[in-house]
Amino acid sequence: MFREVLYTQWRWSTLPVILFTVAAFGIPLWAVQRAGLAAPLEADVVRMLEQVRAVGVMFPLLAAFAGVTLGALAWSPDTRGGHVYALSLPVPRWYYALLRFAAGLVLLAPVVLAVWIGGVAATAAATIPDGLYTYAGTVTLRFALSVLVSYTAAFAIASASRRTQAVIGGAVLAVIAVQVLAVMAGVNLNPIRWLMTVFSWPGPFHVFGGPWMLVDL
Amino acid sequence: MARAALLLFAWLILAPPAPAQTVAEQRERVAALRERLRGLEAETAARDSATRAARRLDTLRVGGFIIVTDSGGSERLRVAADSAWAIVSRELALTPEAFRGRQVFARFGRLDANWSDLVRRGDQSFDGNASEAGLRSRLLAASGAMAADRAGRRVGLWTGAGLGLQYDRDALRWRALVEMVTATAPAGRACNAGDMAACADALWLGPDADAEFTDWNDPEARRRAVRERYRPSDSVTAARRDECLSGQSDFNCWRILQESGLAGRIGGHAPFSSENASGVLRTAARLGGAGAFDRLVADTSAPLARRLEAMAGVPVDSILRAWWSDARGIQHPPVRVPARTQWATLLWTLAFAGLALRSTRWR
Numbered sequence: 001m002f003r004e005v006l007y008t009q010w011r012w013s014t015l016p017v018i019l020f021t022v023a024a025f026g027i028p029l030w031a032v033q034r035a036g037l038a039a040p041l042e043a044d045v046v047r048m049l050e051q052v053r054a055v056g057v058m059f060p061l062l063a064a065f066a067g068v069t070l071g072a073l074a075w076s077p078d079t080r081g082g083h084v085y086a087l088s089l090p091v092p093r094w095y096y097a098l099l100r101f102a103a104g105l106v107l108l109a110p111v112v113l114a115v116w117i118g119g120v121a122a123t124a125a126a127t128i129p130d131g132l133y134t135y136a137g138t139v140t141l142r143f144a145l146s147v148l149v150s151y152t153a154a155f156a157i158a159s160a161s162r163r164t165q166a167v168i169g170g171a172v173l174a175v176i177a178v179q180v181l182a183v184m185a186g187v188n189l190n191p192i193r194w195l196m197t198v199f200s201w202p203g204p205f206h207v208f209g210g211p212w213m214l215v216d217l
Numbered sequence: 218m219a220r221a222a223l224l225l226f227a228w229l230i231l232a233p234p235a236p237a238q239t240v241a242e243q244r245e246r247v248a249a250l251r252e253r254l255r256g257l258e259a260e261t262a263a264r265d266s267a268t269r270a271a272r273r274l275d276t277l278r279v280g281g282f283i284i285v286t287d288s289g290g291s292e293r294l295r296v297a298a299d300s301a302w303a304i305v306s307r308e309l310a311l312t313p314e315a316f317r318g319r320q321v322f323a324r325f326g327r328l329d330a331n332w333s334d335l336v337r338r339g340d341q342s343f344d345g346n347a348s349e350a351g352l353r354s355r356l357l358a359a360s361g362a363m364a365a366d367r368a369g370r371r372v373g374l375w376t377g378a379g380l381g382l383q384y385d386r387d388a389l390r391w392r393a394l395v396e397m398v399t400a401t402a403p404a405g406r407a408c409n410a411g412d413m414a415a416c417a418d419a420l421w422l423g424p425d426a427d428a429e430f431t432d433w434n435d436p437e438a439r440r441r442a443v444r445e446r447y448r449p450s451d452s453v454t455a456a457r458r459d460e461c462l463s464g465q466s467d468f469n470c471w472r473i474l475q476e477s478g479l480a481g482r483i484g485g486h487a488p489f490s491s492e493n494a495s496g497v498l499r500t501a502a503r504l505g506g507a508g509a510f511d512r513l514v515a516d517t518s519a520p521l522a523r524r525l526e527a528m529a530g531v532p533v534d535s536i537l538r539a540w541w542s543d544a545r546g547i548q549h550p551p552v553r554v555p556a557r558t559q560w561a562t563l564l565w566t567l568a569f570a571g572l573a574l575r576s577t578r579w580r
Contacts, residue, residue: 045399094574131399135552142554145562152569159573204565216552217398
């Protein structure tokens with residue numbers, strides 16, 4: 001049964017998965033494109049690290065985007081069809097949801113793998129000066145964890161009732177609205193900062209906040 | 218006629234020597250000269266003031282800056298000057314006296330052909346049409362140029378144009394750390410390991426540095442640097458190199474050294490860049506506190522290391538140690554995923570997954 005669920009989910013998500021995989025492979029190559037000089041001067045090393053740092057921002061963005069997209073796509077056809085297909089199956093809901101969850105994880109695996117392959121290929125092809133080290137494995141681990149948690153969060157929200165989704169969406173919009181009003185009224189209130197605590201320890205998305213340097217000291 | 222010449226010659230030989238000036242007389246003459254200088258300055262200031270009034274120019278005095286502007290007293294310029302002066306006085310321990318007699322011209326209006334006759338040697342001018350941050354950075358560049366002018370050519374060449382004031386402290390610390398860690402020259406590597414004598418060599422502060430530095434900065438040394446270190450990449454740069462090597466164009470030697478990045482490194486072949494030199498200069502200013510810059514410029518003929526010691530009030534080793542520790546202490550997060558982050562992420566994942574699976578009914 002898992003194969004059927006995986007196959008149907010793959011059909012819904014083919015294009016995003018291919019696009020994310022290509023991007024995941026390309027970002028490491030982009031990050032080290034300045035590391036091609038045979039005998040770099042110190043200024044070249046600084047420029048290269050700046051490039052690695054700037055492009056490194058793309059890793060968490062891609063992780064969030066891939067996780068949220070596949071998490072949402074896992075449920076959207078079921079939601080549109082009123083869960084008729086799922087209800088026709090002789091399995092409990094938790095089991096069906098588990099199959100959907102696992103299928104999404106399998107589809108995200110090539111994206112994570114592409115980051116690792118791209119990272120290894122990019123750092124092998126580039127001339128890395130002495131004193132600098134490559135971190136393809138560490139960046140891949142951080143990327144995998146980021147994809148995992150963002151996918152699971154999006155999957156949980158997508159599997160919730162419309163009412164729950166409306167409450168979550170409304171709460172986020174309310175925080176933004178309060179922030180805008182506070183700025184307009186000149187009140188020292190920053191609810192967006194409260195919202196952003198999810199990205200700091202021990203928030204669920206804390207893993208996004210670390211260094212994303214493919215090459216560093 | 219011959220008789221008159223003979224008499225004059227005899228008088229020159231026999232006449233008693235002119236009495237030497239006493240100390241009191243010398244002081245009196247110095248005081249008179251100072252008085253005359255003050256009078257001339259006042260006269261020039263009055264004339265400049267009249268010219269400015271005729272041209273509807275204003276003068277802003279912020280910290281040590283005397284800013285002449287045609288903006289009618291731009292608030293943005295005043296705020297930028299405040300902020301620039303705070304940086305300059307903090308980073309180089311400059312006092313308002315440091316820019317005495319120097320003016321900065323900030324022009325906001327249309328180009329005026331007569332504007333340039335107000336700008337005298339040592340003054341700085343720039344287009345004032347910029348954001349507050351842009352104005353601050355132009356004022357910092359102007360301050361760097363004026364301070365470098367006072368500090369002398371040796372310091373200016375060592376730290377690069379503008380004494381590196383355009384860089385903030387963290388950028389310089391980061392640069393120092395990267396250059397230390399990635400250094401390929403033995404002195405750079407030893408400096409990275411904490412050998413301060415090696416740091417002095419790498420920063421062109423060793424015992425023979427002044428002689429070599431001076432040497433590298435004469436035209437023949439520039440030609441030698443180009444001959445030994447520069448490989449042209451195309452016919453244009455090859456032609457420039459040939460003109461440099463044949464002695465036809467010293468400008469091309471400079472241009473090659475600048476464009477190839479060789480001149481950006483102290484002395485052309487030292488392991489560390491001129492940005493690191495400005496980091497050391499600023500460390501010395503910080504250690505020296507009030508009056509540090511005045512002590513740096515007190516004797517511009519002394520070796521650079523001695524001048525830095527006078528500036529900081531401590532031996533050059535201590536200055537380098539402080540600079541080294543400052544660079545090593547920059548906050549640099551390690552590239553790893555801590556175990557607690559891994560576990561926390563997995564627990565949150567399980568929690569979200571549990572929420573998704575917990576319900577037994579379809580929604």
